Amino acid sequence: MNLPVLAAAIIFWLAAWAFNEWLVRQNFQSAAANSAARFAVPVIFGITILVLWEGIVRGFQVPSVLLPAPSMIWQxxxxxxxxxxxxxxxxxxxxxxxxxxxxxxxxxxxxxxxxxxxxxxxxxxxxxxxxxxxxxxxxxxxxxxxxxxxxxxxxxxxxxxxxxxxxxxxxxxxxxxxxxxxxxxxxxxxxxxxxxxxxxxxxxxxxxxxxxxxxxxxxxxxxxxxxxxxxxxxxxxxxxxxxxxxxxxxxxxxxxxxxxxxxxxxxxxxxxxxxxxxxxxxxxxxxxx
Amino acid sequence: MQEPSFLRDKLLPVGTIVLLLIAIWYVAVVFLNAPFERDTAGRAGTEISFSEIVRNTMAQERPVLPAPHQVIAEIWDTTFNKAITSKRSLVYHAWITLSATLLGFGIGAALGILLAVGIVHNRAMDRSLMPWVIASQTIPILAVAPMIIVVLNAVGISGLLPKALISTYLSFFPVVVGMVKGLRSPETIQLDLMHTYNASSAQTFWKLRWPSSMPYLFTSLKVAVAISLVGAIVGELPTGAVAGLGARLLAGSYYGQTVQIWAALFMAAALAAVLVMIVGFAHTAVLKRMGAKP
Missing domain, CATH: 1.10.3720.10 (MetI-like)
Known part of the structure; x- marks a missing residue:
């Protein structure tokens, strides 16, 4: 069990979630900022999934035969x-x-x-x-x-x-x-x-x-x-x-x-x-x- | 304008095309299986007449293309002449596939509805999840099937559940997309009316959003049930599963049992048709109960 990694991933997840909740409630002045925010929300969500995945695999030391970490797949x-x-x-x-x-x-x-x-x-x-x-x-x-x-x-x-x-x-x-x-x-x-x-x-x-x-x-x-x-x-x-x-x-x-x-x-x-x-x-x- | 009639507008055209297809099939049987007959005759050193070729091509043991009556005979034989528990019974294999399909379809539909409710009621979920749900439709999800099966097998989960999970995965997305559309289908004027009644959001949901989403739900359920059958069949391919329609297909292709492949294929088609029809009946029944005009 690798607690710090797991904790970091979970903290990242919560932070990203909170940031997304904040982002969707914003109404920016310029149209460009609004569309950037629209684009950013799903991207942040995707990154969060990857981070959480990495964190869980490393945190619980899941054998790579079952589920390899995203970094390993990229390698x-x-x-x-x-x-x-x-x-x-x-x-x-x-x-x-x-x-x-x-x-x-x-x-x-x-x-x-x-x-x-x-x-x-x-x-x-x-x-x-x-x-x-x-x-x-x-x-x-x-x-x-x-x-x-x-x-x-x-x-x-x-x-x-x-x-x-x-x-x-x-x-x-x-x-x-x-x-x-x-x-x-x-x-x-x-x-x-x-x-x-x-x-x-x-x-x-x-x-x-x-x-x-x-x-x-x-x-x-x-x-x-x-x-x-x-x-x-x-x-x-x-x-x-x-x-x-x-x-x-x-x-x-x-x-x-x-x-x-x-x-x-x-x-x-x-x-x-x-x-x-x-x-x-x-x-x-x-x-x- | 003439009144549409069942005979003239449905039965006659569809029947003609089906008969035509069967005729083409028989011609193709003769055409595709003839080389084998000629080879056999050539090796035996005998001349073979055309009428003999036609007769023989209809009754080969392992034809390139089995004749329709051979397939039907095989289906009849493996459906009614074998005990249902026997491994040679098509009903047994169909049941294995059907149970995985239904389990996966049930879980997938339930999850899909839950997620759709979440998406409609939470803006952050909508903005972050919806693009991924839509993007996930464009990737070949079925490619994941073998891995899910083998990995779950390695953890010690085998049998029905892994296949059902693939069906779940496949049937989940159409339901989410359809339900989100359906739950959003009430017009502003209707939502405003609920507002003037001082309805809580739970009341708005159960009395307005849920009923008006029903047509969308059933349309996507039809897609979902068809695709979960595909998921269950493909799920049976990679493990060298011993039972199920997918296993029949695979075994048939290994041993060149073309008649068996076609029989399994027809069984799968019949299964899909029946499943879609059942959802269709449920659709009309629910809509009628809700007072919709046909």
Whole structure:
């Protein structure tokens, strides 16, 4: 038992908590200070969690097999950058990105194709909604069997996982333009194609980006879990499952940290593109819808 | 405008698509399994006609893609022809997974609601926790699953609880996000009315915030129950667990038992559908009790 460390961590925690309580009650004069305070509160909270974690692990001398301290994970992360980089390339750059592009592209294309057939829409939409509630991840062993151990099978899993959210959301988005606007396009004698490109697709962007954001998380999960079923000796899911078996828990945490950063960055990039494309939407403009 | 009819707008289109998919499946069965039949025939030195290939591909022992009727036969066999306690019974494995799912879902939903109540009533908690709750949706949480299982195993906790914890973890976030939205959904005018009644914050909570959060709660519960099933299944993968649908998937993939994989997959799908449907029924029942118009 290392009491001083534990006590220091707990004191830090209480101090940070009190500071946060104080910070949220402040009303600063300048807008910049206010937004800085808004930003600081969650950051302080995050740092507090890390400090408390470090303090508890050191204070109670928790064996590193159970829970390594954040500093130890950071050490491991820095020391094994080449391995982590190779895993990242295999899982993220190959499986996730290719699968994501293919799955979203296919979902979008099918949604456009069935746009003119209400019958197909009525048939496919309930199925698509149904499939998104299913544990689709279970197809992973089958895909590994069909497409081999390498990244191709992971791409297949990612495609299947991302296809249906994209399909359902695009169809919903294409129906989002109101009757008034469509009638206006009719009075302009615009063709189906013109209406699609100039009115209905722009109106559908918010829905499509919702799907893109959901899929950015799903794709990474799909690729990692698919690697639990068999993979060449590289990849994030492979590393996690083997290092867990060898009880190198700090390596697992380092890999999870990489996955978390990759996932958040992926999501962030999609969200940034969304801001640029749907700049007119009330939720982006900051107005009230 | 025509009245929407169940037959024309639901059954007919969905039925057509399902039939189409099954037809495509059968064609794919012939297509994918044919090379094996040709190989066998070639090694035996015999010619094999197309009709024979079609017949054989439907009944292979370890097909690349089993035919739908094979999968259904396997499900039927392992569901009704085996004792429920037997390790070969699909019901037994489904029950193992279901119990972990339900336990995790229960804990996750309860924790999520508690945290949402805290977030709505405390500004510091709102500002410090909410960004992390939202950010945590963007990271692949399932990657943590193997570690939780193995580490808890090392401490001596094994069996149901570790899997349930993964389900808890997964089902927790949608509930928090949905409930925070729901508890904040009463409009200012309604809150003001409660204020003019001199209602305490507990009264405002139970009489206004809680009832108006119900639609949001059930919507997020549907997401949560589906995702906790995924959590329980993935939780069964890394330990080489001997029981559960995830273990069936893994064992099937090790020994090339494709029919077994598909049967487990269908069972998981049915389980997910039933769970979501139960939450859906609870949703309509609660809303009806609260006097909502359908």
């Amino acid at each position: 491991k992360l820095i020391n094994s950058l080449p391995t982590l980089g190779a895993d990242f390339r295999q899982t993220f750059l190959k499986a996730v990105l290719i699968g994501y592009a293919l799955g979203c592209g296919l979902g979008f294309a099918v949604a456009i194709l069935i746009d003119r057939s209400p019958f197909l829409q009525k048939g496919l939409l309930p199925l698509g909604n149904f499939v998104s509630a299913l544990p689709v991840i279970g197809v992973a062993p089958i895909m590994v069997m069909w497409f081999g151990f390498d990244w191709q099978s992971k791409v297949a899993v990612v495609v299947i996982m991302t296809f249906f959210p994209m399909l359902v959301n695009t169809v919903a988005g294409l129906a989002a333009a109101s009757h008034m606007e469509r009638d206006l396009m009719r009075t302009y004698a615009s063709s189906w194609w013109q209406t699609l490109v100039k009115l209905r697709l722009p109106a559908a962007w918010p829905f499509i980006f919702t799907a893109l954001k959901i899929n950015s998380t799903l794709a990474l999960i799909g690729a990692i879990v698919a690697e639990f079923f068999g993979t060449p000796i590289v990849g994030m899911g492979f590393r996690i499952s083997t290092e867990v078996g060898r009880m190198n828990v700090d390596m697992v945490w380092a890999e999870i940290a990489v996955a978390a950063v990759a996932g958040s960055a992926f999501y962030g990039v999609v969200a940034l593109i969304e801001r640029a494309v749907t700049f007119w939407h009330p939720s982006i403009r900051g107005g009230r819808a």
